[in-house]
Amino acid sequence: MPMDLTAVIGGIALVDHHVHGALRETVGRPEFEGMLTESDRPVPPWMTQMDSQLGFALRRHCAPLLGLEPSASAGDYWAARSARDPEELARLFLRASGTGHWLVETGYKGDMLLGPAGMAAAGGAEAREIVRLESLLEEVAPGATAAGLRDAFRAALRARCAEPGVAGLKSVVAYRHGFGFDPAPPSHAEVAGAAGRWLRRIAAGAAPRVTAPALLRMALWEAVETGLPLQLHAGYGDPDIELHRCDPLLLTGWLRAVEPTGTAVLLLHCYPYHRGAGYLAQAFPHVYFDAGLAINHTGARSAAVVAETLELAPFAKILYSSDAWGPPELHYLGALLWRRGMTRALTAWVEEGEWTAADAARVATMIGRDNAARVYGLDPAG
């Protein structure tokens, strides 16, 4: 009874446990190319972002869905894409991804994107929301006092968490400060002091962007106390970060500090520190990780990256996410490349006699769907 792993892995109704919405607006080619890189700089005139692993993967795998040959030229791809409206593109690519659940992080430029309900409708799937802590704190701050910010944030957070569609929380402390923060909860005095300085800057007209470590730590600890799964951006991201400060191993002390709460901590992306993330997922029962964003951006190389995630972590501690943002091609490609990488790695082990096909199918289903369903309390059947 030979098992077709390609079919089995191709058929998993994925839980994409960290994703953003698909574009709801038409974009021009420069904006589109800018969405194929984590860089926020304009693409220089002497190059195109289509000449990258992601660009090549997009031409290869997305072109056929637009009626083109695989690896159609960038120009043909753009023409075919431009002939369709955002709604049609979202519907086409989201459905082709075979995703059963989208857990949609809504904290970054949400106006341009479909929200959870829009994703559910376009994708023909379930969708729930992941709330970004720092965005919520920045909403709350302008109306709060220094002494009252913590309570105001807590109340707002608890209210959000009580909404039926909310499945988890997310922090971008990696972007705002890095992971080299004091693992202990901040004192009330620390929080009030940092809040006072921040609120004065806001009152003076500054955009309410939170960067003070005491406030970021406060938000993390409040999040952990809710008991909802907490996602942390780790590793690879945009030029705001200092990548070496986002090595998830720098979180070790904090992970140890929050372990008694039992709250699940999910490390996102992690590249190029995904092996260290695998260690943390082995060492600590409450720690999980995925390769997220790194899969799309490494294109043909993503199979190698996916294989590297299958080392130290028990298989119950690895998840799938696309971290797609914007072009729905990314929602599709993330799923396709993850399936391709898993199929490649697991098929090789089955062929070598190291794993059974049944084990391979079971592990792929755990990583692609069941682990996330357990952590977030989803019904995997959708």
Place this chain on the structure above:
Amino acid sequence: MPMDLTAVIGGIALVDHHVHGALRETVGRPEFEGMLTESDRPVPPWMTQMDSQLGFALRRHCAPLLGLEPSASAGDYWAARSARDPEELARLFLRASGTGHWLVETGYKGDMLLGPAGMAAAGGAEAREIVRLESLLEEVAPGATAAGLRDAFRAALRARCAEPGVAGLKSVVAYRHGFGFDPAPPSHAEVAGAAGRWLRRIAAGAAPRVTAPALLRMALWEAVETGLPLQLHAGYGDPDIELHRCDPLLLTGWLRAVEPTGTAVLLLHCYPYHRGAGYLAQAFPHVYFDAGLAINHTGARSAAVVAETLELAPFAKILYSSDAWGPPELHYLGALLWRRGMTRALTAWVEEGEWTAADAARVATMIGRDNAARVYGLDPAG
């Protein structure tokens, strides 16, 4: 005259230069699963540690030695294992590993495990001892004065080193402090001060666990002065560590400081920093490394890890170890997976015409046996 590399590498009488004893006692399934992870936390009820690369490798390769099919179920494996007593299991798996010399580190929970003599008897092989510095220091401390601790430790260390069965020393400074310590030898005042504080804590009833950097450095420098090979845990290990503080590159200054003594320093495990360890082994004549523990725990992926160890280091500077502790399956699997990884990498290079088969056989024998025999002064013929 085609050479069968699988047979050649399969036939090397390995020197397992860093290993612990096999279990002498019967254990229950939770304890057994706990021995398949470096985590010291209980395995959560919603997962099994058998669902990991190590668990899958164990089912695949150890089941046949118990009369089961390869990749028998975890339940069948456990039943077959439970039907045998520890002595039989040790004899079975140790002998099947094809190991000619065990260098047994005796410093961690030695009561549960076979000692060097027991390993020799069960394994039908030679065995010598590796003395853990911190354990010896913790034995000596309660009977010493602050001013006399260094001399007492030195005397005890020299006595241990003079025992005929002792082949080398080992430090777990990585666990106790990390590698970010002052590379210079500590002054007598520093040692006496730290010793005084430690001995007062012991006198007050604390368990004698040494963590003061001055004392850990003192032990390292005393070790180096003996001239015996000195092993250092580096990289991957249990949740006690902060993995990023165990990057062997952080030892560079100390390696430079001890280089004039000529004492061999052997970096163990090193994952995920094994490429940096390869650099150190190229840069410094007295530095060696292995992938140790990381081979067993990455299972089907270990071939990739083994291949990564074959980059910068001259082939005279790479060693084999299993770092097995407890279940004798680990002593067997470590050897099997190392042989498999070496065979895979070297066969590919021979088939591509990059290496000759004779060179491949020679290098595998250097790494598996001869380098360790030279460093530790063993007779490789056993």
Place this chain on the structure above:
Amino acid sequence: MPMDLTAVIGGIALVDHHVHGALRETVGRPEFEGMLTESDRPVPPWMTQMDSQLGFALRRHCAPLLGLEPSASAGDYWAARSARDPEELARLFLRASGTGHWLVETGYKGDMLLGPAGMAAAGGAEAREIVRLESLLEEVAPGATAAGLRDAFRAALRARCAEPGVAGLKSVVAYRHGFGFDPAPPSHAEVAGAAGRWLRRIAAGAAPRVTAPALLRMALWEAVETGLPLQLHAGYGDPDIELHRCDPLLLTGWLRAVEPTGTAVLLLHCYPYHRGAGYLAQAFPHVYFDAGLAINHTGARSAAVVAETLELAPFAKILYSSDAWGPPELHYLGALLWRRGMTRALTAWVEEGEWTAADAARVATMIGRDNAARVYGLDPAG
């Protein structure tokens, strides 16, 4: 119309954008072996540096050019090599490399080596010069005053940059201090203070080796102001460095600080931090990288390293260099192993249907030749 990628990639007239001269003198075997490692320590008597990936690659690929069988013994190789004079060896190996442009860094032991003109003549190719900042500063310092060092250096640098053969600059701040320096330009007072201390040491007889961070930073900022492409040694190198201090990610703040100048910054080698370098090359429009030295030194494993360089960076931001120094075998091997690694990775993607052969040929030509030609303003046709 099947395309032979091996032939296409084999036929690229490479721009070796960071290389040193080939030996102009005869060397003995110990010196020769010492040139096959970045270690500056004598090779210990119980080993030979020929037993390394580089040694094996040299025997495999260079032996046939000396009329020997592939993988001839080290002894036969040495005998054949010794029967030829340096001029013949340089001519033989440089021409076989298929390099169209050599960008020759002249700042390290240049007396033993061919200069740019010698490389051009021996290699039948174009050659231009890369000026090492620290060497120039060390030339200028003995004749300068503390207050005048900056101006004297600037004048000397501008004069060098105005020479028609000069194509770029290079810094070894990684060796002299590491990348953990203040990203801001040093003040004049800082520079004058550090210069005063340094000049007093030189006046007292010390060799003029610059290590003060203020002076190294001054040199970097002066370099950036010239607008010429600036190469930075990063990652793997000799035992002078602390490798973890040469992680290119530690440069993030400085890269951000110099971004407005538009000067191209080229990160060399980067191993084992080449994935982080790929991130920087994606994030910052002015940042490029190569795997340089790491290709030669990983020999049969270099195909894996080359593949790892093809992840995050847009293809317009990756370059080729050999970083060869001394034995012209290294100039040849660097090119051969890069071509082999690229051919291996790209052929696999073409066969899997992920890339088209035309894209593969185009990307290989960008990385091997066109990107460097654009950055350095070379005529790629030679």
